[in-house]
Amino acid sequence: MAVAKVSERWAAMSLVPKEEVGLLVDGLARHYQVIGPKQKGKAFVLEKLASGQELRLDYQTSILPPRKALIRPRETMFSFHDNQVETVQDAGPQVLFGLHPCDVHALTLLDQVFSLEYEDPYYAARRQQTYVVALNCTTVGENCFCYLMGTGPTLRDGYDLLLTDLGNEYLVEVGSDAGEELLRHLSLRPAPRVRVVEKEKRLDQVRRQFRQQMEVTEMREVLAGSYNHPAWRELAKDCLGCGNCTMVCPTCFCFQVKDQLELDLNHGQRVREWDSCLLWDYSLVALGHNFRPQLETRLKQRLYHKLYYYEDQIGTPGCVGCGRCVTNCPAGIHPLEVVARLKGE
């Protein structure tokens, strides 16, 4: 996953016609499990692609974020029986195909979360065998605010290969040695300089579609003095505490651990599953004491973590502006609107 700056790799740019991008998936699928966007009902999901024909690079965003390929919504950590414990590992080589810049940023954040101080062996094993084929955004989704968070719509690093839609073909850039290795499995034609210029032109057009509502640094300042702002009480009345926002968030990482025992009361598994700070029992301890019994404090925990604490933890805000929480909130809570309200707008 060693990543070099794009500028060092001009020579490695190539082109693939749009109608052949599925073949690219098929080529990779001979060596890796390829996970990419495909249609599910009216929405899109990141799932294993049975063939390149399923690939839908015109997707706006996936329902669940790519972290599900690295820490599963529910996974077995180890099995136990008698006096034996066996770690369960299911990592294999995989390509995450067509990830948007916001989602790639989210993975680089999770890389730190899962390695700081102690390394999470499940995440690490999968991550080491994960290749990222990213896709610059040439359209802007309804709830996207990556530009504001500095995580899109284009990507500078964190990818092995990077695609950009140039109309009838994709520009393919190499971002790592692993990316070069991926290309070795494929036969692409080199890109003339003029197509690279075309890329910059298109991406500039996309950037202009964003309205710059607020600076990230300003969000932090607003939150720093707003913990007791009366608007929180109103927001907590709107919030259902359902936890949707955390399930679809690409940078949420909380999990709870449970044992499940088989009927012989001897064999069992320790499993973990995604948890949500919005849920009532998230901070519950023995004797029924709850450290965040009010929804208001749980809602604050979620937004302060994303827009304030995360930066203290790893140096970057925990929100990448993908807009999934906005799309999936039944109460229509939008992080930027919350900050604007706290600011008094």
Add this chain to the structure above:
Amino acid sequence: MANPYQPAPVKILAVQRETYDTTTYTMAFTDPDRQAAYRFAPGQFNMLTVFGLGEAPISISSDAEDRASFQHTIRHVGRVTNAIQRMGVGDTLWVRGPYGNGWPLAQMEGRNVLVVAGGIGLAPLRPVIYYLLNHPEKFNRAEILYGARTPADMLFSNQLLQWQTEKVKVRLTVDQVPNGDAWAHRVGVVTTLFQEMDSQPANTLVVTCGPEIMMRFVVKGLMERGFEASQIYVSLERRMNCGISKCGKCQLGPKYVCRDGPVFAFAELTLLPEPVLV
């Protein structure tokens, strides 16, 4: 790759009943090499597993210099801890750790130490008390204030008064004395002992652990007496599912209580947006 989530077996070597709902277990890793290599700092905790029921963070209550075994003083109030209550000498538990930062022992050098404990909160402080007793040269004077709900709730009742030395004073109180119980000490919440304690703010380090409501009044009472937030250290309880700053549940502001705590200077906590102990 070693899996930090995977516990190792320990054998229960001794069981000491402390109160009607609390028991001290002496244990050692069944692998002698692991036990020989095991070190912990006073204030750290282990994750204890009963397979099939789950895992719970429990502070270590023994003398950190005892390398042959370690102890957990466990109040049986949850799924895992209730299962442990049904265990006895020779039974196997699964343990991983130690985790967390521990009490600021180095800062006690040349200073007075005030220990304020409430209920089960004395368990994570007992290793500090052992340290003070083992190393009288490492501090100036110490005072231990311990409060429990009733005399029957007192932990380590056969040890408490033996901890008194020329340098260490012990003061006890209970919230109430049920009819007929013998009780020769103070009645009232632990902060009532502030009226009679010798400890003064100057050159004193405070370490406290107990229910949050108790610590809140301890901090408040001490600060009213002139103690600074920076000289009061508290040990916090939070929900923990991993102990290694991954599951996220113990997060308090940008801190992970499991990794950056459980011991915090109260001054650190006052800087967090979310109020703690206020």
